[in-house]
Amino acid sequence: MQFLNFKDGQFIDFLGYKRLAAIISGILILAGVASIVAHNGLKYGIDFRGGTNVQIQFSTPPNLDQLRNFFAENGMKNVVLQTFGDLADHEILLGLPINSPLGTGENLTSELRKILEPQHPKLEIRRIETIGPKVGDELKISAVKAILIALGLVLLYITIRFQWRQGVSAIVALLHDVIVVVGMFSILDKEFSLTVVAALLTVVGYSLNDTIVVFDRIRENQGKYRKKSFEETINLSITETLSRTLITSGTTLFVVLSLFLLGGEIIHDFAFALLVGVLIGTYSSIYVASPLVVFLTKLAPPGGTVLKSS
Numbered sequence: 001m002q003f004l005n006f007k008d009g010q011f012i013d014f015l016g017y018k019r020l021a022a023i024i025s026g027i028l029i030l031a032g033v034a035s036i037v038a039h040n041g042l043k044y045g046i047d048f049r050g051g052t053n054v055q056i057q058f059s060t061p062p063n064l065d066q067l068r069n070f071f072a073e074n075g076m077k078n079v080v081l082q083t084f085g086d087l088a089d090h091e092i093l094l095g096l097p098i099n100s101p102l103g104t105g106e107n108l109t110s111e112l113r114k115i116l117e118p119q120h121p122k123l124e125i126r127r128i129e130t131i132g133p134k135v136g137d138e139l140k141i142s143a144v145k146a147i148l149i150a151l152g153l154v155l156l157y158i159t160i161r162f163q164w165r166q167g168v169s170a171i172v173a174l175l176h177d178v179i180v181v182v183g184m185f186s187i188l189d190k191e192f193s194l195t196v197v198a199a200l201l202t203v204v205g206y207s208l209n210d211t212i213v214v215f216d217r218i219r220e221n222q223g224k225y226r227k228k229s230f231e232e233t234i235n236l237s238i239t240e241t242l243s244r245t246l247i248t249s250g251t252t253l254f255v256v257l258s259l260f261l262l263g264g265e266i267i268h269d270f271a272f273a274l275l276v277g278v279l280i281g282t283y284s285s286i287y288v289a290s291p292l293v294v295f296l297t298k299l300a301p302p303g304g305t306v307l308k309s310s
Helices: 014-038 064-073 105-116 133-161 164-187 194-224 230-262 265-287 289-299
Strands: 051-057 080-084 091-097 124-131
Touching: 014 164, 014 230, 014 265, 014 289, 051 105, 064 080, 080 265, 105 124, 133 164, 133 194, 164 194, 164 265, 164 289, 194 230, 194 265, 194 289, 230 265, 230 289, 265 289
Parallel strands: none
Antiparallel strands: 051 091, 051 124, 080 091
């Protein structure tokens, strides 16, 4: 990117906007948390709350809106309907809550046929998968453990490679990303499933990569520009890596946006989590992790040294 080529030592004052960035981050986090509290928690998918998934194949393309209205008229407003597989296969995935009036097993099959066959005589029920509430609770715990273990390993790695200040800053930035993505799911009333947890772990890895690139350049420039203040060194390091960050984030966003728009309902929430996560991860590597390093370094200078301020 030609417009991002700067002369040696020139930089953009990113840290000059750290207060504005803190306000933006605070608003995003508070809005997400407030939404979760207002909704009495997240809108969990069947993976977490338990229920039954039924894979159904129709002879003609099904109209999901008509099917939703049809189930609602029959006293089942909480069903989840998604297209499944190749569009030419005319398949849907029907999600039923625990204690559905349709029952389970053979009774579920017969009840579904009784309801749907008058309008869709050649339907085929291809698969029924039931998840109990106990299994759903165990999956919730496993998902939280997976995220915490990932963050713990990140803290250990960054602390070993750099310093504890960078480790803590990276963890706070990653937590920021996770909370914002989860908050967006609550605000938009989207279903939170195991697929979304997989997307969150992907976001953690992506955001961490951006942060490490900046931290690496900061360490390199501290030895190269000894007369610059710590804030100037960080601004310079972010500026020097900005072209790489924008190109990487831009190409990733194109792919994720394609998934979001063309991937179908079954992958829609996964792609949405990645879309928000890539944007927030790029933002946090510049405006969350780096300002925190400055704050912690001023709070506890390495080796008791006094840092120059710009």
